[in-house]
Amino acid sequence: MSAVFDKPSLYQRALPVLQGFDGLLAFAVFLLACAGLLIMYSSGYDHGTRFADHGRNMLIAGAIMFVVAQVPPQRLMVFAVPLYITGVTLLVAVLAFGITKKGARRWINLGVVIQPSEILKIAMPLMLAWWFQKREGQLRPLDFVVGLVLLALPVGLIMKQPDLGTSLLVLAAGLAVIFFAGLSWKLILPPVLLGVVGISLIVWFEPQLCADGMRWPVLHDYQQQRICTLLDPSRDPLGKGFHIIQGMIAIGSGGVFGKGFMAGTQTHLEFIPERTTDFIFAAYSEEFGLIGNLLLISGFLFLIFRGLAIAMDAPSMFSRLLAGALTMIFFTYAFVNMGMVSGILPVVGVPLPFISYGGTAMVTLGLAIGMLMSIAKAKRLMQT
Structure with missing residues (x-):
């Protein structure tokens, strides 16, 4: 008779909340977050409270992810x-x-x-x-x-x-x-x-299109300058091309194995502009080299493929489309950021997910991961 009135244990009460969480997706996010904290400490420890704020933003994003993951897709x-x-x-x-x-x-x-x-x-x-x-x-x-x-x-x-x-x-x-x-x-x-x-035509006719006094229709002047700077950063090495040139120098100087944690000269001598935000990938590349870059890219690929797998197994068309689109957001974030820092895409204000500093972007990422978790959870609960 007493067993009827036994209170459930903490584990038993927490089990319905934790049940169905996608462990592989959570593991991918955890690895990227650890990489973000590591390089943020190196590049931002002397940048006011940047490292502490980055950790706080991650905790807020994690809380948002956890809450949103409890909301069924049909409620979303x-x-x-x-x-x-x-x-x-x-x-x-x-x-x-x-x-x-x-x-x-x-x-x-x-x-x-x-x-x-x-x-x-x-x-x-x-x-x-x-x-x-x-x-x-x-x-x-x-x-x-x-x-x-x-x-x-x-x-x-x-x-x-x-x-x-x-x-x-x-x-x-x-x-x-x-x-x-x-x-x-x-x-x-x-x-x-x-x-x-x-x-192809823009690359071929770059000398004529980027000549002084030439104005392109549709695009703003600053957008035209970014494209021309991408095609030839040496046109203005101390001005518009400075970001791209310094980013490529930092990436190249990292070599295969990198200069080591907190040993990046381009980073700590402040040659890399926005080293904790848009250009944090350059700081990471300098300290961890090609091997570190491959590991980081592998982490993003793992997250993207896991997101696409969740989309394929989604229980409804709405869930499938939403999961696929959210996954492509992570791909676009990573591809555009790494591309602009490496000098293959124009410089735009796109952060590297879980690596770059930024409160608003981190909250958006937490929402996106929470929705992916919700969709994965709904599928697993249907199977039980």
């Missing part, structure tokens, strides 16, 4: 439309009376200064996954057109600020949903081929 779907409308409305408000810093109007004061474009990194894939879920089994070409319009509206508003880095991330997440929803290759290949031809 309820937030799609309100979050998208809120995000787009705030983007319009930014254009009207936003805060301008360093020539860009990206922030708005709502009692707390926020950057609404960050909301769209999550709201965009949520909205498009909801849209295609509602049309499952009866998709028409017009549905893809509507999806592209839903994507083009926030991307255009973000580029207007201007914020090329965030617009690329939102665009990549949205296109991933549209692709996974079943967009025909016949519609994908022509713009891809057109892009390849366009890039």
